[in-house]
Amino acid sequence: MPMSFCHYYDFEIETIVKFIREIKAKKILLQLPEGLQICASEIIQLLRNTFGDLEVILSQNPSFGSCLVDEYGAIESGADAIIHIGHIEYKYYKPKMPTLFIRGAYRGIDKDKITMLLSQVCKEQQNKVTICIGTTAQHMVEIDSFVKELRNCRIVYKGIILGCMPINPSNCDNTIIIAGGKFHCVTQALYNLSLGKHISTLCIDPYTNDLWNPEKDAEKILHVRLWKVREAFEARKWLIINGFYGQHRPYLINALIERLRSLGKEYVVTKALRITRDLLDNIGAESFDVIVITACPHVAFELDDYIKPVITAGEAMMALRRDLSRYIYPW
Missing domain, CATH: 3.40.50.11860 (Diphthamide synthesis DPH1/DPH2 domain 3)
Known part of the structure; x- marks a missing residue:
């Protein structure tokens, strides 16, 4: 039987339970991005199975990134803490109240197909260029491990890309962004164009395993x-x-x-x-x-x-x- 949509994501329920116990929270605010809101009721039920008297408030304020932790919603609802799912902490902003960030790792990533696509790019470049990889919170640990296993390929893992924070392409000949949709990849291509250097950008969608070039989209936007x-x-x-x-x-x-x-x-x-x-x-x-x-x-x-x-x-x-x-x- 195929997994339900929500089971493709790791919400780290045990980590959340440990956090709630440590701070002795009686009420929490749960915040998810739009694409994962459908999983809220399942997460709430799992928490209530452990904490029968735990009150959970589901935030409906914007959650486009960890730059938008719903502190106001938590304060107004009298929550003791915030569980923010889908992102890791934003380096330029720290919430004033206790907040646990859960990245929501995607369990369905196909390691063999992703490494095959990366190897394909390396082969096309004859392994003579440095390829820098960036990805989102859902895939950061998995992609880092894939890159470390590649041989005969000059690949550097640069970490997380955000819409307002592309990866730094210094010492890179090419950049590859591994993320769903176009948003993050076009962001990187636009940033590379803004530097005035010829640093090409490619994208791998880990949900469809497609390899594509965003540069025409970025040039049109520019x-x-x-x-x-x-x-x-x-x-x-x-x-x-x-x-x-x-x-x-x-x-x-x-x-x-x-x-x-x-x-x-x-x-x-x-x-x-x-x-x-x-x-x-x-x-x-x-x-x-x-x-x-x-x-x-x-x-x-x-x-x-x-x-x-x-x-x-x-x-x-x-x-x-x-x-x-x-x-x-x-x-």
């Missing part, structure tokens, strides 16, 4: 982004949207404000947890010349067809300097 930056050159009135938790970046806000003031520009700073098209409409964003997102840079990409240019913090600095010579990603 053309759009540069046009948005050019549109912002003459902007007089700026709306800056700051995020919460790990997406609260005061150093970016302060740098932008300093530059805007020096140029005599008008600006308004606002703060939002979930940045959507409706939010922009509701705050009258159409009355501004440009909108700057200092939270997740991919929000700006998703709003590339908005009535006014929506740009990232790095792109804003390009516009304020009137400089298109080098694309800045993410900031």
Whole structure:
């Protein structure tokens, strides 16, 4: 009998149980990304089998990464701790209340197919280049072990890739991102393009075992982004949207404000947890010349067809300097 969807992921129930016992929690807030929300009831039931009187609150606030741990939801609900599943801790943000990060390792990864694809790339490159590997939290331990077993292949495991934090491709000829979907892989390709060096990018999807090249997608995005930056050159009135938790970046806000003031520009700073098209409409964003997102840079990409240019913090600095010579990603 095939496994259910949730059984393909390791939620480390024993680790969660140990954590709850150690801090003597009576109520916890459980936070999962959208793709794993379907598994929440199963996780809650497993915990209740051990702790009959444990109260579990399921968060429905954004969980796009470990930069968005739902501290407010936990405090408002009176939780003693947060169980955050799907990511590892973000290096630039530490929650103020007890938080356990569970990466949600994917059990269905096919080691033989992944190593075959990596070997194929090595063979095509005649083993003369250094290939750097990045992956997501769900696959980090498994991929690291696969890479160590490869022979006659110059592969370096660079660790975790985030949407706002690509792997560092220094000393790399090629980068390979092992992750589901396009998001992380296109992020790396865009970052490599922004460096102005010829560092190629390939992607392996561990759910479909497909090997593909994201560079055309990245080049298309780059053309759009540069046009948005050019549109912002003459902007007089700026709306800056700051995020919460790990997406609260005061150093970016302060740098932008300093530059805007020096140029005599008008600006308004606002703060939002979930940045959507409706939010922009509701705050009258159409009355501004440009909108700057200092939270997740991919929000700006998703709003590339908005009535006014929506740009990232790095792109804003390009516009304020009137400089298109080098694309800045993410900031």
